[in-house]
Amino acid sequence: MIDAKHSLILIAVIAGVTILLRFLPYFVFSKHTPKAVLYLGSVLPYSLVAMLLVYCLKGTDFKSASHGIPEIAAVALVAVLHKWKHNTLLSVLCGTIFYMVMVQFVFA
Amino acid sequence: MNKITVKAAFKASLPIMAGYIVLGMGFGVLLAAKGYSFWWAILMCVTIFSGTMQYVGVNLLGAGASVISTAIITLTVNARHLFYGISMLERYKDMGWRKWYAFFGLTDETYSLICLEPRLPKGADRRDFNFLLTLMNQIYWIIGGFLGAFLASLIPFNSAGLDFSMTALFVIIFVEQWEISRCRIPIYLGLGVSLACLFIFGADNFLIPSMLGISAGLFIFRKRIENAEREALKHD
Structure with a gap:
Protein backbone atom coordinates (compact mmCIF):
# COMPACT_ATOMS: atom_id res chain seq x y z
CA MET A 1 0.00 0.00 0.00
CA ILE A 2 1.27 3.48 -0.92
CA ASP A 3 0.87 6.23 1.67
CA ALA A 4 -2.65 7.18 2.72
CA LYS A 5 -2.44 10.76 1.47
CA HIS A 6 -1.51 9.84 -2.09
CA SER A 7 -4.13 7.06 -2.02
CA LEU A 8 -6.82 9.55 -1.03
CA ILE A 9 -5.74 11.97 -3.77
CA LEU A 10 -5.90 9.25 -6.46
CA ILE A 11 -9.34 8.08 -5.28
CA ALA A 12 -10.54 11.70 -5.35
CA VAL A 13 -9.23 12.12 -8.92
CA ILE A 14 -10.95 8.92 -10.14
CA ALA A 15 -14.20 9.87 -8.40
CA GLY A 16 -14.01 13.49 -9.62
CA VAL A 17 -13.40 12.64 -13.27
CA THR A 18 -16.13 9.97 -13.24
CA ILE A 19 -18.64 12.38 -11.68
CA LEU A 20 -17.70 15.04 -14.22
CA LEU A 21 -18.32 12.61 -17.10
CA ARG A 22 -21.69 11.61 -15.67
CA PHE A 23 -22.86 15.20 -15.13
CA LEU A 24 -21.33 17.03 -18.08
CA PRO A 25 -24.18 16.39 -20.56
CA TYR A 26 -26.63 17.68 -17.97
CA PHE A 27 -24.66 20.84 -17.25
CA VAL A 28 -24.12 21.57 -20.94
CA PHE A 29 -27.58 20.72 -22.29
CA SER A 30 -30.12 21.03 -19.47
CA LYS A 31 -31.18 24.58 -20.39
CA HIS A 32 -31.30 24.03 -24.10
CA THR A 33 -31.00 20.65 -25.75
CA PRO A 34 -30.25 20.74 -29.50
CA LYS A 35 -32.41 18.45 -31.65
CA ALA A 36 -29.37 16.43 -32.69
CA VAL A 37 -28.53 15.67 -29.05
CA LEU A 38 -32.13 14.65 -28.29
CA TYR A 39 -32.03 12.34 -31.29
CA LEU A 40 -28.75 10.83 -30.13
CA GLY A 41 -30.14 10.39 -26.61
CA SER A 42 -33.17 8.51 -27.89
CA VAL A 43 -31.34 6.03 -30.15
CA LEU A 44 -28.05 5.58 -28.24
CA PRO A 45 -29.41 3.09 -25.65
CA TYR A 46 -29.99 0.53 -28.42
CA SER A 47 -26.45 0.89 -29.75
CA LEU A 48 -24.76 1.11 -26.36
CA VAL A 49 -26.33 -2.02 -24.89
CA ALA A 50 -25.07 -3.90 -27.97
CA MET A 51 -21.64 -2.36 -27.33
CA LEU A 52 -21.72 -3.34 -23.63
CA LEU A 53 -22.58 -6.89 -24.63
CA VAL A 54 -19.49 -6.99 -26.85
CA TYR A 55 -17.54 -5.43 -23.97
CA CYS A 56 -18.64 -8.19 -21.56
CA LEU A 57 -17.58 -10.88 -24.00
CA LYS A 58 -14.37 -9.24 -25.21
CA GLY A 59 -12.22 -11.58 -23.08
CA THR A 60 -13.60 -14.71 -24.74
CA ASP A 61 -10.64 -16.70 -26.06
CA PHE A 62 -11.60 -18.79 -29.06
CA LYS A 63 -8.13 -20.32 -29.20
CA SER A 64 -8.27 -21.61 -25.61
CA ALA A 65 -9.14 -25.19 -24.67
CA SER A 66 -12.86 -24.36 -24.46
CA HIS A 67 -12.94 -22.43 -27.80
CA GLY A 68 -15.43 -19.99 -26.31
CA ILE A 69 -18.10 -22.68 -26.17
CA PRO A 70 -19.22 -21.86 -22.57
CA GLU A 71 -19.76 -18.20 -23.50
CA ILE A 72 -21.59 -18.89 -26.75
CA ALA A 73 -23.77 -21.60 -25.23
CA ALA A 74 -24.64 -19.57 -22.12
CA VAL A 75 -25.49 -16.43 -24.12
CA ALA A 76 -27.69 -18.52 -26.45
CA LEU A 77 -29.41 -20.15 -23.47
CA VAL A 78 -30.19 -16.78 -21.85
CA ALA A 79 -31.46 -15.30 -25.13
CA VAL A 80 -33.75 -18.25 -25.92
CA LEU A 81 -34.99 -18.61 -22.35
CA HIS A 82 -35.74 -14.92 -22.14
CA LYS A 83 -37.51 -14.83 -25.51
CA TRP A 84 -39.66 -17.69 -24.26
CA LYS A 85 -40.43 -16.84 -20.63
CA HIS A 86 -39.61 -13.12 -20.31
CA ASN A 87 -38.59 -13.63 -16.69
CA THR A 88 -35.42 -11.64 -15.97
CA LEU A 89 -34.51 -13.38 -12.74
CA LEU A 90 -35.04 -16.84 -14.18
CA SER A 91 -32.91 -16.01 -17.23
CA VAL A 92 -30.05 -14.60 -15.12
CA LEU A 93 -30.09 -17.53 -12.68
CA CYS A 94 -30.24 -20.30 -15.28
CA GLY A 95 -27.64 -18.65 -17.52
CA THR A 96 -25.20 -18.05 -14.67
CA ILE A 97 -25.51 -21.51 -13.13
CA PHE A 98 -25.15 -23.08 -16.57
CA TYR A 99 -22.03 -21.00 -17.27
CA MET A 100 -20.50 -21.85 -13.85
CA VAL A 101 -21.03 -25.56 -14.43
CA MET A 102 -19.44 -25.23 -17.88
CA VAL A 103 -16.27 -23.46 -16.68
CA GLN A 104 -15.92 -25.33 -13.38
CA PHE A 105 -16.72 -28.88 -14.43
CA VAL A 106 -17.17 -29.40 -18.17
CA PHE A 107 -14.20 -27.36 -19.39
CA ALA A 108 -12.18 -27.37 -16.16
CA MET B 1 -41.86 7.40 -1.41
CA ASN B 2 -44.66 4.87 -1.28
CA LYS B 3 -44.43 1.14 -0.66
CA ILE B 4 -45.48 0.19 -4.19
CA THR B 5 -42.55 2.11 -5.68
CA VAL B 6 -40.05 0.65 -3.19
CA LYS B 7 -41.28 -2.84 -3.99
CA ALA B 8 -41.11 -2.25 -7.74
CA ALA B 9 -37.58 -0.86 -7.50
CA PHE B 10 -36.44 -3.78 -5.35
CA LYS B 11 -37.89 -6.27 -7.80
CA ALA B 12 -36.20 -4.54 -10.72
CA SER B 13 -32.88 -4.47 -8.85
CA LEU B 14 -32.83 -8.21 -8.08
CA PRO B 15 -31.08 -9.26 -11.32
CA ILE B 16 -28.31 -6.78 -10.51
CA MET B 17 -27.95 -7.88 -6.89
CA ALA B 18 -25.98 -11.07 -7.48
CA GLY B 19 -23.74 -9.51 -10.11
CA TYR B 20 -22.87 -6.44 -8.06
CA ILE B 21 -22.18 -8.37 -4.88
CA VAL B 22 -19.90 -10.77 -6.75
CA LEU B 23 -18.10 -8.12 -8.81
CA GLY B 24 -17.86 -5.90 -5.72
CA MET B 25 -16.29 -8.79 -3.81
CA GLY B 26 -13.81 -9.35 -6.61
CA PHE B 27 -12.80 -5.72 -6.33
CA GLY B 28 -12.55 -5.93 -2.51
CA VAL B 29 -10.33 -9.02 -2.68
CA LEU B 30 -7.96 -7.35 -5.16
CA LEU B 31 -7.78 -4.15 -3.12
CA ALA B 32 -7.10 -6.06 0.11
CA ALA B 33 -4.28 -7.90 -1.66
CA LYS B 34 -2.57 -4.51 -2.13
CA GLY B 35 -2.68 -3.98 1.63
CA TYR B 36 -5.78 -1.77 1.92
CA SER B 37 -8.33 -2.35 4.69
CA PHE B 38 -12.06 -2.71 4.05
CA TRP B 39 -12.59 0.97 4.90
CA TRP B 40 -10.78 1.86 1.68
CA ALA B 41 -12.99 -0.53 -0.29
CA ILE B 42 -16.11 1.11 1.17
CA LEU B 43 -14.73 4.59 0.47
CA MET B 44 -14.15 3.72 -3.19
CA CYS B 45 -17.55 2.03 -3.60
CA VAL B 46 -19.28 5.10 -2.15
CA THR B 47 -17.39 7.83 -4.01
CA ILE B 48 -16.44 6.23 -7.36
CA PHE B 49 -19.24 3.66 -7.91
CA SER B 50 -17.86 2.50 -11.24
CA GLY B 51 -16.93 -1.16 -11.55
CA THR B 52 -14.42 -0.96 -14.37
CA MET B 53 -12.67 2.08 -12.93
CA GLN B 54 -12.41 0.59 -9.45
CA TYR B 55 -10.73 -2.51 -10.86
CA VAL B 56 -8.33 -0.30 -12.83
CA GLY B 57 -7.97 1.90 -9.73
CA VAL B 58 -6.60 -1.02 -7.71
CA ASN B 59 -3.65 -1.19 -10.08
CA LEU B 60 -3.19 2.59 -10.12
CA LEU B 61 -3.09 2.62 -6.31
CA GLY B 62 -0.82 -0.40 -6.23
CA ALA B 63 1.64 1.25 -8.60
CA GLY B 64 1.37 4.66 -6.94
CA ALA B 65 0.39 6.26 -10.26
CA SER B 66 0.60 10.02 -10.80
CA VAL B 67 -2.42 12.31 -10.61
CA ILE B 68 -2.17 13.18 -14.32
CA SER B 69 -2.04 9.61 -15.58
CA THR B 70 -4.86 8.63 -13.20
CA ALA B 71 -7.02 11.45 -14.59
CA ILE B 72 -6.28 10.51 -18.23
CA ILE B 73 -6.94 6.81 -17.66
CA THR B 74 -10.24 7.58 -15.90
CA LEU B 75 -11.25 9.84 -18.79
CA THR B 76 -10.62 7.18 -21.41
CA VAL B 77 -12.04 4.22 -19.47
CA ASN B 78 -15.21 6.04 -18.42
CA ALA B 79 -15.83 8.25 -21.45
CA ARG B 80 -18.92 6.16 -22.27
CA HIS B 81 -20.67 7.77 -19.32
CA LEU B 82 -20.92 10.98 -21.36
CA PHE B 83 -23.26 9.11 -23.67
CA TYR B 84 -25.33 7.75 -20.80
CA GLY B 85 -25.91 11.28 -19.57
CA ILE B 86 -27.15 12.32 -23.02
CA SER B 87 -29.79 9.55 -23.00
CA MET B 88 -30.97 10.61 -19.55
CA LEU B 89 -31.47 14.32 -20.29
CA GLU B 90 -35.15 13.70 -21.10
CA ARG B 91 -35.75 10.80 -18.70
CA TYR B 92 -34.35 12.57 -15.62
CA LYS B 93 -35.66 16.03 -16.50
CA ASP B 94 -38.46 16.09 -13.94
CA MET B 95 -36.68 14.28 -11.14
CA GLY B 96 -35.93 17.34 -8.99
CA TRP B 97 -33.42 16.73 -6.19
CA ARG B 98 -33.36 13.01 -7.04
CA LYS B 99 -31.60 13.67 -10.33
CA TRP B 100 -28.33 14.68 -8.60
CA TYR B 101 -27.96 11.22 -7.16
CA ALA B 102 -29.43 9.51 -10.23
CA PHE B 103 -26.82 11.10 -12.52
CA PHE B 104 -24.05 10.33 -10.00
CA GLY B 105 -25.04 6.65 -9.87
CA LEU B 106 -25.46 6.11 -13.62
CA THR B 107 -23.55 2.84 -14.03
CA ASP B 108 -23.66 0.58 -17.10
CA GLU B 109 -26.24 -1.68 -15.48
CA THR B 110 -28.47 1.02 -13.99
CA TYR B 111 -28.40 2.88 -17.30
CA SER B 112 -29.42 -0.17 -19.30
CA LEU B 113 -32.28 -1.02 -16.95
CA ILE B 114 -33.69 2.49 -16.77
CA CYS B 115 -33.48 2.94 -20.56
CA LEU B 116 -35.89 0.03 -20.96
CA GLU B 117 -38.47 2.07 -19.02
CA PRO B 118 -39.90 -1.02 -17.29
CA ARG B 119 -43.64 -0.99 -16.80
CA LEU B 120 -44.48 0.11 -13.25
CA PRO B 121 -47.45 -1.00 -11.15
CA LYS B 122 -50.29 1.48 -10.65
CA GLY B 123 -49.49 4.04 -8.00
CA ALA B 124 -45.73 3.85 -8.44
CA ASP B 125 -43.74 7.02 -9.07
CA ARG B 126 -41.19 6.72 -11.85
CA ARG B 127 -38.95 9.47 -10.39
CA ASP B 128 -38.74 7.65 -7.05
CA PHE B 129 -38.31 4.36 -8.90
CA ASN B 130 -35.26 5.61 -10.82
CA PHE B 131 -33.78 7.06 -7.65
CA LEU B 132 -34.38 3.94 -5.52
CA LEU B 133 -33.13 1.55 -8.20
CA THR B 134 -29.87 3.50 -8.38
CA LEU B 135 -29.57 3.53 -4.59
CA MET B 136 -30.27 -0.19 -4.15
CA ASN B 137 -27.69 -1.01 -6.80
CA GLN B 138 -25.08 1.05 -5.00
CA ILE B 139 -25.92 -0.64 -1.68
CA TYR B 140 -25.29 -4.07 -3.28
CA TRP B 141 -22.05 -2.73 -4.68
CA ILE B 142 -20.88 -1.43 -1.28
CA ILE B 143 -21.82 -4.70 0.45
CA GLY B 144 -19.83 -6.63 -2.16
CA GLY B 145 -16.76 -4.38 -1.83
CA PHE B 146 -16.87 -4.64 1.95
CA LEU B 147 -17.32 -8.42 1.99
CA GLY B 148 -14.51 -8.94 -0.51
CA ALA B 149 -12.00 -6.83 1.38
CA PHE B 150 -13.14 -8.10 4.78
CA LEU B 151 -13.18 -11.80 3.98
CA ALA B 152 -10.40 -11.56 1.36
CA SER B 153 -9.23 -15.11 0.80
CA LEU B 154 -11.67 -16.76 3.22
CA ILE B 155 -14.34 -17.29 0.54
CA PRO B 156 -15.22 -20.95 0.93
CA PHE B 157 -16.80 -21.60 -2.44
CA ASN B 158 -15.59 -21.58 -6.01
CA SER B 159 -17.18 -18.52 -7.57
CA ALA B 160 -15.53 -18.88 -10.98
CA GLY B 161 -18.03 -17.88 -13.62
CA LEU B 162 -20.45 -16.14 -11.25
CA ASP B 163 -19.67 -12.82 -12.90
CA PHE B 164 -21.48 -14.12 -15.99
CA SER B 165 -24.65 -12.79 -14.32
CA MET B 166 -23.72 -9.33 -15.59
CA THR B 167 -23.30 -10.59 -19.16
CA ALA B 168 -26.64 -12.39 -18.82
CA LEU B 169 -28.28 -9.13 -17.79
CA PHE B 170 -27.02 -7.38 -20.92
CA VAL B 171 -28.19 -10.28 -23.09
CA ILE B 172 -31.65 -9.91 -21.55
CA ILE B 173 -31.76 -6.17 -22.09
CA PHE B 174 -30.54 -6.73 -25.65
CA VAL B 175 -33.39 -9.19 -26.29
CA GLU B 176 -35.99 -6.79 -24.84
CA GLN B 177 -34.69 -3.88 -26.89
CA TRP B 178 -34.72 -6.10 -29.96
CA GLU B 179 -38.42 -6.71 -29.37
CA ILE B 180 -39.52 -3.15 -28.61
Missing part, protein backbone atom coordinates in the same frame (compact mmCIF):
# COMPACT_ATOMS: atom_id res chain seq x y z
CA SER B 181 -37.35 -1.31 -31.14
CA ARG B 182 -39.20 0.26 -34.02
CA CYS B 183 -36.03 0.42 -36.11
CA ARG B 184 -33.10 -1.94 -35.67
CA ILE B 185 -30.40 0.11 -37.38
CA PRO B 186 -29.06 1.44 -34.02
CA ILE B 187 -28.73 -2.14 -32.73
CA TYR B 188 -26.95 -3.35 -35.88
CA LEU B 189 -24.67 -0.31 -35.69
CA GLY B 190 -23.84 -0.96 -32.04
CA LEU B 191 -22.99 -4.59 -32.69
CA GLY B 192 -21.19 -4.12 -35.99
CA VAL B 193 -19.08 -1.11 -35.07
CA SER B 194 -18.09 -2.56 -31.65
CA LEU B 195 -17.09 -5.91 -33.15
CA ALA B 196 -15.12 -4.21 -35.94
CA CYS B 197 -13.33 -1.96 -33.42
CA LEU B 198 -12.64 -4.95 -31.15
CA PHE B 199 -10.81 -6.68 -34.00
CA ILE B 200 -8.98 -3.55 -35.14
CA PHE B 201 -8.02 -1.94 -31.81
CA GLY B 202 -8.02 -4.92 -29.44
CA ALA B 203 -9.89 -5.61 -26.19
CA ASP B 204 -8.23 -2.83 -24.20
CA ASN B 205 -8.74 0.07 -26.61
CA PHE B 206 -11.95 -0.49 -28.52
CA LEU B 207 -14.51 1.45 -26.46
CA ILE B 208 -13.68 4.99 -27.56
CA PRO B 209 -13.36 4.26 -31.30
CA SER B 210 -16.61 2.27 -31.01
CA MET B 211 -18.47 5.19 -29.47
CA LEU B 212 -17.19 7.60 -32.12
CA GLY B 213 -18.06 5.16 -34.89
CA ILE B 214 -21.54 4.51 -33.48
CA SER B 215 -22.30 8.24 -33.19
CA ALA B 216 -21.10 8.86 -36.74
CA GLY B 217 -23.22 5.96 -37.99
CA LEU B 218 -26.30 7.18 -36.10
CA PHE B 219 -26.01 10.56 -37.84
CA ILE B 220 -25.33 9.03 -41.26
CA PHE B 221 -28.50 6.95 -40.97
CA ARG B 222 -30.48 9.60 -39.08
CA LYS B 223 -33.05 10.20 -41.86
CA ARG B 224 -33.68 6.48 -42.30
CA ILE B 225 -33.95 5.81 -38.56
CA GLU B 226 -36.31 8.72 -37.95
CA ASN B 227 -38.46 7.80 -40.95
CA ALA B 228 -38.64 4.17 -39.84
CA GLU B 229 -39.73 5.24 -36.34
CA ARG B 230 -42.36 7.58 -37.76
CA GLU B 231 -43.71 4.83 -40.00
CA ALA B 232 -43.87 2.37 -37.09
CA LEU B 233 -45.68 4.91 -34.91
CA LYS B 234 -48.35 5.28 -37.60
CA HIS B 235 -48.99 1.53 -37.51
CA ASP B 236 -49.10 1.26 -33.72
